[in-house]
Amino acid sequence: xxxxxxxxxxxxxxxxxxxxxxxxxxxxxxxxxxxxxxxxxxxxxxxxxxxxxxxxxxxxxxxxxxxxxxxxxxxxxxxxxxxxxxxxxxxxxxxxxxxxxxxxxxxxxxxxxxxxxxxxxxxxxxxxxxxxxxxxxxxxxxxxxxxxxxxxxxxxxxxxxxxxxxxxxxxxxxxxxxxxxxxxxxxxxxxxxxxxxxxxxxxxxxxxxxxxxxxxxxxxxxxxxxxxxxx
DNA sequence: GCGACAG
DNA sequence: ATCTTGTCGC
Numbered sequence: 001x002x003x004x005x006x007x008x009x010x011x012x013x014x015x016x017x018x019x020x021x022x023x024x025x026x027x028x029x030x031x032x033x034x035x036x037x038x039x040x041x042x043x044x045x046x047x048x049x050x051x052x053x054x055x056x057x058x059x060x061x062x063x064x065x066x067x068x069x070x071x072x073x074x075x076x077x078x079x080x081x082x083x084x085x086x087x088x089x090x091x092x093x094x095x096x097x098x099x100x101x102x103x104x105x106x107x108x109x110x111x112x113x114x115x116x117x118x119x120x121x122x123x124x125x126x127x128x129x130x131x132x133x134x135x136x137x138x139x140x141x142x143x144x145x146x147x148x149x150x151x152x153x154x155x156x157x158x159x160x161x162x163x164x165x166x167x168x169x170x171x172x173x174x175x176x177x178x179x180x181x182x183x184x185x186x187x188x189x190x191x192x193x194x195x196x197x198x199x200x201x202x203x204x205x206x207x208x209x210x211x212x213x214x215x216x217x218x219x220x221x222x223x224x225x226x227x228x229x230x231x
Numbered sequence: 232g233c234g235a236c237a238g
Numbered sequence: 239a240t241c242t243t244g245t246c247g248c
């Protein structure tokens with residue numbers, strides 16, 4: 001039903017050689033962090049989505065800028081190829097930003113991916129900016145490697161190792177709450193990605209504040225958009 | 232044919 | 239992701 005997988009895989013296999021798992025910035029140079037998220041809806045027989053990016057202060061989580069962009073979605077969701085579905089709209093939204101964030105946080109995986117090319121990594125390489133991924137549910141990369149449950153305390157984690165390589169981490173951001181799955185995108189290390197995940201997590205959300213805010217924005221934006229332009 | 236499956 | 243009621247718990 002969809003014949004693009006091979007082309008998509010080829011594109012990612014070319015791009016993956018540019019991945020860097022080292023920090024391209026120093027901790028004190030991290031001033032702003034952007035959360036990225038999308039919400040979808042159906043309009044007649046076409047699928048539409050709105051992308052919201054919320055730029056926050058890296059230390060306080062205070063909002064610095066919000067931008068959004070909506071448009072048609074023409075690629076279906078295929079596990080392993082999320083980037084091709086969401087990136088076009090994401091890149092348009094990034095183009096609207098007046099600030100250049102020091103780091104982008106994506107909803108989904110980065111290096112924790114069959115080709116190490118989850119949306120966070122793919123986006124980082126296309127944008128030429130550091131990005132990391134944080135997924136709310138586990139993506140079983142090789143169909144057999146499960147993750148080991150981290151201890152119940154906040155901050156505990158377990159490495160997700162496949163064929164001897166660390167792909168990402170199951171990170172408990174809140175005590176007793178199910179873990180999130182952190183992985184590098186590019187231009188950032190897994191350690192730093194986990195540090196930032198914990199620093200930007202608050203009492204209200206087990207995911208980083210910029211991501212949480214982008215998620216909320218996306219829902220209110222959709223409510224306005226799908227009630228407004230048609231009928 | 233049946234289950235798996237980031238968002 | 240999205241569609242959805244009630245329900246359990248702090």
